[in-house]
Amino acid sequence: MKIAIRRGRVVDPASAFDQVTDLFIAAGKIVSVGAAPADWHSNREINAEGFVVAPGFVDLAVHVKRGTLASEIAAAAAGGVTSMVCSPDTDPVLDEPGLVDMLRLRAQSFHATHLYPLGALTRALAGGQLAELSKLAQAGCIAFSQADRAVTDTQVLMRAMQYAATFGYAVWLQPEDIHLARNGVAHEGEVASRLGLAGIPSAAEVVALATHIELARVTGARLHVCRVSAAESVAMIRDAKARGIAVTADVSINHLHLIDIDIGHYDSNFRLSPPLRTARDRDALRAGVIDGTIDAVVSDHTPRPDDAKQLPFGEAAPGATGLEMLLSLVLRFAETAGVPLLEALGWITHRAAEAAKLSAGRIAVDHVADLCVFDPGAYRLITRAGLRSAGKNSPFIGYELPGVVRATVAGGHIGYEATA
Numbered sequence: 150m151k152i153a154i155r156r157g158r159v160v161d162p163a164s165a166f167d168q169v170t171d172l173f174i175a176a177g178k179i180v181s182v183g184a185a186p187a188d189w190h191s192n193r194e195i196n197a198e199g200f201v202v203a204p205g206f207v208d209l210a211v212h213v214k215r216g217t218l219a220s221e222i223a224a225a226a227a228g229g230v231t232s233m234v235c236s237p238d239t240d241p242v243l244d245e246p247g248l249v250d251m252l253r254l255r256a257q258s259f260h261a262t263h264l265y266p267l268g269a270l271t272r273a274l275a276g277g278q279l280a281e282l283s284k285l286a287q288a289g290c291i292a293f294s295q296a297d298r299a300v301t302d303t304q305v306l307m308r309a310m311q312y313a314a315t316f317g318y319a320v321w322l323q324p325e326d327i328h329l330a331r332n333g334v335a336h337e338g339e340v341a342s343r344l345g346l347a348g349i350p351s352a353a354e355v356v357a358l359a360t361h362i363e364l365a366r367v368t369g370a371r372l373h374v375c376r377v378s379a380a381e382s383v384a385m386i387r388d389a390k391a392r393g394i395a396v397t398a399d400v401s402i403n404h405l406h407l408i409d410i411d412i413g414h415y416d417s418n419f420r421l422s423p424p425l426r427t428a429r430d431r432d433a434l435r436a437g438v439i440d441g442t443i444d445a446v447v448s449d450h451t452p453r454p455d456d457a458k459q460l461p462f463g464e465a466a467p468g469a470t471g472l473e474m475l476l477s478l479v480l481r482f483a484e485t486a487g488v489p490l491l492e493a494l495g496w497i498t499h500r501a502a503e504a505a506k507l508s509a510g511r512i513a514v515d516h517v518a519d520l521c522v523f524d525p526g527a528y529r530l531i532t533r534a535g536l537r538s539a540g541k542n543s544p545f546i547g548y549e550l551p552g553v554v555r556a557t558v559a560g561g562h563i564g565y566e567a568t569a
Contacts, residue, residue, distance in 0.1 A: 150192045150561060151175045153185070157197025157522060161204060161512040162495035172202060174518040177561030182514060193563065195556050197522050203494050205231025205262075205519030205559060207501040207510045208475060209399050210375065210447035212296075212468070215240040217452060217539045218255055221472065224450075224538040226261040226565035228473040229521030229554045232502065232509040233262055233450075237269040238296035244269035244280040246288035253289050261557070261564030263519070265507060267294040267321060270309055276300040279309055282318060291505060292319035292373065297422050299327045303360060310370035319371040319506070324357035324382070325349075325423065334463045336424045340409040346463060349424050351379040358382050362389045365396055373504060374398040376449060378423040380433030387442040397504040398442070400434050401449035402478040403469060407431070407544060417458050417465035418544045421449070435486060438496060445501035448475040452540020470540040474531065476523060477550035484551070490525065520558040527553040 152174040159182060160167050166182075173181040173189065180186055211233040213221050225233050237243040239252065249266050256264035268290030269280045282293055293313060300306040313320050330353040335341040337348025358374065362385060365372035374386060377400050389396045403421055408428050412419045419425060437443040451468025458465050471478075475497060483493035502510035509519060528549050533541040557565040 151190065152193045152195065152558065152561070152563070153191040154195045154197050154202055154520070154522065157200050157202035159202045159512060160491055160494060162491050163499035163511040164513070165491060166512065167491055174558065174561050177518055179512060179514055179516050179518050182512065195522060200522050200524050200555055201490070203521050203523070204498040204510045204512050205229060205521050205557065206475060206497045207232040207505070207507065208448050208450065208472060208497070209234045209445050209501055209505055210236065210401070210449045211472065212236045212451045213239060219259065220537060220539040221450070221452065222256060222259045222261050224472040224536070226557045226559070227537050227554060229476050229523060229557050230472055231262050231519035231521070231557060231559040231564070232507060233264055234291065234505060235264055235266045236296045237267045237294055238274060242269050242273050243267070243290070244272050246281070246284045249285060249288040249290055260559065260562040262559050263509070265291045265505070267292050269293070270295050270320065271300060271305070274298045276302060276305065279312065282312060283316065286316070286318060291507070292321050294321040294375070295323070297323050297325070299325055299357065301327060307364050307368065310364050310368040314368045314370040319373055321373040321375055322361050323375040324354050324361055326353045326357045329353035329356060334420060334424070335412060336409040336426045338409060338427060340412060344412065344415065351381060351426060351430070354379045354423060355381045355385070358385055362394060362396060366394050369395070371395045376401050376423055377434065377437070377443060378404050378426050378430060380430045383433045383437040383442055387437070390442065397444045399445040399447045399504065400438060400443050402446050402471065402475055402482070403449065403544065404431060404434055405438065405446065405482050406478060411544065412462070415462040416544070417460060417462050418469060418542050418546070420462055420465050420467050421469060422467035435482070439486065439488060444504040446479060446496040448472050452538045453542045455541065458542045469543050470536060470538045471543070472538060473536055474543065474545055474550065476521070476554065477552040478545070480525060480552045481550060518558055518561045521554060522556040524553045524555055525551065527551070529553050
C-alpha cells in the first residue's frame with residue numbers, strides 16, 4: 150500500500166527534525182520526506198494539516214494475559230504505540246520457545262503494532278532454575294526479566310547475569326526486596342500510616358537496586374532497571390552510569406504525575422507496583438527523565454478485570470491500564486515542566502528504543518513506517534467506556550488530557566484511524 154501523509158508537522162526527536170512537510174510510504178517503509186517520489190500514486194492519503202506526525206511510540210512495559218491480546222493491541226494502536234515490549238508474566242509464563250512463537254504470530258496477524266517479548270529469566274518466574282535463555286532468544290525474546298517477581302537467591306541471579314553477559318543478553322529487573330516490602334500495599338510514610346495501610350519503604354527498592362547494580366558491575370551484564378520510583382534510586386543509577394556500568398532505566402508515567410497522597414480515600418485505581426511515593430520522589434524522577442538518567446517513560450500497562458479492582462485497597466490487584474494515555478500524559482508532563490515537544494517525544498520514541506536495542510522510534514527514509522499522527526491542541530475526557538483496553542482501571546478516569554491520536558501507521562499498515 151502507498152500512503153501519503155500531507156502537510157503535517159513531521160517531528161523526529163532522534164535527528165531533531167521538525168518541519169511542516171509531506172511524508173510518503175510504500176512497501177511498509179518511508180520512501181520520502183518532502184517531495185513525492187517519481188510517478189507517485191497514493192492508495193491512501195491522510196490530511197495531517199495542523200497535526201503532528203511523530204515516530205510511532207515505543208512502550209517498554211506492557212502486560213497482556215490470555216484472551217486480551219486483541220483488545221490490548223487495539224488499545225496500543227489507538228494510543229499511537231507501534232512498538233510494545235511484553236512482560237513475561239503472561240498466562241502461561243513465557244518460559245518456553247513455543248509460547249513465544251505463538252504470541253508473536255498472533256500479534257503479527259493484527260498488523261497494528263510490533264510486539265517484542267521479554268523471556269522469563271527463570272522457569273515459571275519462580276526464581277530457582279534458569280529458563281532456556283538461548284532458545285528463548287532464538288524464538289524472538291529481546292531480553293530476559295522476572296516481571297515484578299524477585300530472585301531472592303542472589304547466587305542464582307548472579308549466575309543468570311553471568312550467562313546473559315556471555316551471550317550479550319540484557320536482564321530487565323524491577324528492584325524490590327520482598328522481605329522489606331512484605332505485605333505492603335502503599336508507600337511507607339505519613340499517608341499509609343493515616344490510612345492504616347501496610348507500608349513498603351523506599352529502602353525495599355534501594356537495597357535491591359544496589360544488589361542489581363553491583364551484580365551488573367561484576368558480571369558485565371547489561372541491566373535495565375524497570376519502574377524506578379524512589380529518589381535514592383535515581384541517584385544510584387546516575388552514579389552507576391558515571392562509573393561506566395551498563396545500566397538503563399525506565400519510569401512509569403503514573404509516577405511522574407501522582408504521589409501517595411493521591412490515594413485519597415482508598416481508591417484502588419491508585420494501587421500500583423511499585424507504590425506511589427512522595428512529592429520528593431516524584432520530583433527526583435522528573436529530574437532524572439529530563440537530564441537523561443532515566444532513559445524511557447513507560448505506561449506500565451496492566452489491565453485488570455473489574456473484580457480485581459473493586460475490592461478494599463489492600464486486597465485489590467496492583468496496576469493500571471495506560472497504553473491509550475501514554476502520549477497525553479507525556480504531553481501534560483512536558484507542558485508543566487516546560488520541556489519542548491521534540492525532547493518530550495524522545496522519551497517514548499528513540500530513547501526508549503535505544504534502551505531496548507530496538508530499531509524503532511525514528512523517522513528516516515528506508516526506515517520501517519511506524520508513525521503516529523496526533524492533534525496536540527485537542528483535549529479528550531478519559532472515560533471507562535472510551536478505553537479500548539480490556540482493563541478499565543486507571544487513576545486518570547475523569548481527567549481531560551491533551552493529545553488526540555488521529556491515525557497510527559505500523560509497518561506501513563494503518564492500524565488505527567479516528568472516525569471523527
